[in-house]
Amino acid sequence: MAAFHYHHHHHHYPHSDLRRLFHRLTIASSLSILCFSLVYLLTGCCESELSENTDIKPPTREFLVSGWQYERNGTSVEREVTTALGEDAFSGHPGLEANSSGKEWTATRRLPQALIIGVKKGGTRALLEFLRLHPDIRALGSEPHFFDRHYARGLDWYRGLNADTEQFESVPRRLSVCSVSQSGVLADVQSPQPLLWTLWSRLSLNESHLLGFWVEIEHGCHLRVCVWITGDHSMDTLSLSMMPKALDGQIVMEKTPRYFVTVETPARVHAMSKDVKLIVVIISKTPDIPPFESLAFKNRTNGEIDSLWSPLWIGLYAQHLERWLAWFPRTQIHLVSGERLISDPAGELGKVQDFLGLQRIVTDKHFYFNKTKGFPCLKKPEGSSKPHCLGKTKGRMHASIDREVLQRLREFYKPHNQRFYEMAGQDFGWQ
Ligand SMILES: Nc1ncnc2c1ncn2[C@@H]1O[C@H](COP(=O)(O)OS(=O)(=O)O)[C@@H](OP(=O)(O)O)[C@H]1O
Structure with missing residues (x-):
């Protein structure tokens, strides 16, 4: 799926x-x-x-x-x-x-050398907050x-x-x-x-x-x-929308998950820098928008999915990635598994640091699993000595979705996902 x-x-x-x-x-x-x-x-x-x-x-x-x-x-x-x-x-x-x-x-203040371009609700905030722990990253x-x-x-x-x-x-x-x-x-x-x-x-x-x-x-x-x-x-939104000051050798970055799906963005990003490194967090999940079951369909009786409904359209990863690949080589785009970012944050962060050409400084020592939250949290976030989890808006309870509807969505996404795996050169195992 x-x-x-x-x-x-x-x-x-x-x-x-x-x-x-x-x-x-x-x-x-x-x-x-x-x-x-x-x-x-x-x-x-x-x-x-x-x-x-x-x-x-x-x-x-x-x-x-x-x-x-x-x-x-x-x-x-x-x-x-x-x-x-x-x-x-x-x-x-x-x-x-x-x-x-x-x-x-x-x-x-410099223009960013790396961007987290997507995807919305994929775990982009978690990724950015985790990356911030790295002394060579200014986000x-x-x-x-x-x-x-x-x-x-x-x-x-x-x-x-x-x-x-x-x-x-x-x-x-x-x-x-x-x-x-x-x-x-x-x-x-x-x-x-x-x-x-x-x-x-x-x-x-x-x-x-x-x-x-x-x-x-x-x-x-x-x-x-x-x-x-x-x-x-504080953790989620408090910051000015401008690049932080950075020293030589530090990587400046920002995240705007909507970039991944907006048609005009790849060309604009390319015009800023053809060397910029792009990070996309991709995940398989159902949106928590009641009444999801009715919004997801154009026609519930014949099971026709409304692929233009934004929450479903965003999930057509192949289509979006294709637009980026027209401007940037595959090697300049790193895909982060949203699922693994939750189950193994240190592992995913290790790969991102490699991709950015940084020493692996953010490691499993920095995380602990908070049982109440049900997500990995930081032992010591940047600028603080206290453990910190992301805010209430991150990692919410999701309503369960009708099994038949889920099945229909799986069928709908199957060919799209197959194409995405081929393009990505990686099987994310969604089903
Ligand atoms: N460590 C940790 N803590 C809390 N939440 C985590 C974490 N890692 C990943 N996630 C998942 O991140 C989802 C929110 O994604 P984004 O930050 O990309 O959302 S947004 O597009 O910026 O609004 C959020 O989705 P929801 O569960 O739907 O809230 C989480 O599933």
Whole structure:
């Protein structure tokens, strides 16, 4: 049997919601911003420095200017916000760490050399989070959807080099994200909304994740607008959609499982780099979309499968792989078995590391099987010392599917899968 997939819920944030949010932020912050502007005008601290500061420097917090915080689940967030900034911000990011060798300072934002292109619900998040453990991998946490949705924004946007002067830094595990403006400081102080807006549009989050924000100034008079976000999505989604800074020799990568099935993507990826390494996680599973049994058929009585229904169409792996093979050699595409990623994560990760030309550093020592979750979890995820499983949205209970329907799907997928095995040069044993 082949793979079946779910509808994916992407976040869409209506303009009006964001408007309302910023409205609230404005009211909450206007007082402190006024004070801030006063201090600014009185000290005139930027005058001499503005023109000299074209590079981002490690920030030294001078003021915690504006906060919009409230109690959530009975715990005050204020102390933690300060902690996140004062102690932890900018730790865990090679591009920003001060180190006696000074080497870290050469880290730059580069276009990815490897992509996890698919497939949706195949285990792409697990694969990326596992790969992140490797010191030679720098991975973007969110799904940037550059080649399928944001292509018109251009490669500089993708890389994280905005046309405007903003720079973003994220501290993925610490739940604080900041946007730094290097120009027009006074104007920004009087109106932090555009900065917040840009920062916000870079996050795959919505208003409900926002716990607070603050504006601060650092040495060199860069303005930083920071948001503090709930922990619920930290492992799965908290990251800015731009490439992380990486050192020479590190592999930059991202995952957007939709790339695999979008017709225009292979050519676009090829135009970025003909050497990029492509990873596809493929799996055989049934989507958990009630009423699956009726949606899967064009005509239930004669058993005609609706092959254009997206969750079933995604599973036509041969068809999708064929499009990639028109642009990239088979050796540049690595297939990961979604089933084995669950039953033997270290084994699958070993092969991926070989494919990427990396030393096998992520091994069975890094995983344990969590019986409650029913999935492998990490003993120590990147940037943390505590064991971690993926979030609630990964590894869900699936409703059982009618046996006859399953049988019909097996028949439907059989020839497609056969063709896929031939193309892949590998039998995945689905039946
Ligand atoms: N270690 C571990 N922990 C949790 N879940 C795991 C793991 N390894 C693989 N999986 C499987 O990953 C499925 C989600 O796949 P994706 O991350 O590719 O989904 S998404 O397309 O990004 O939404 C998810 O599918 P569902 O069970 O349907 O939620 C899991 O089966």
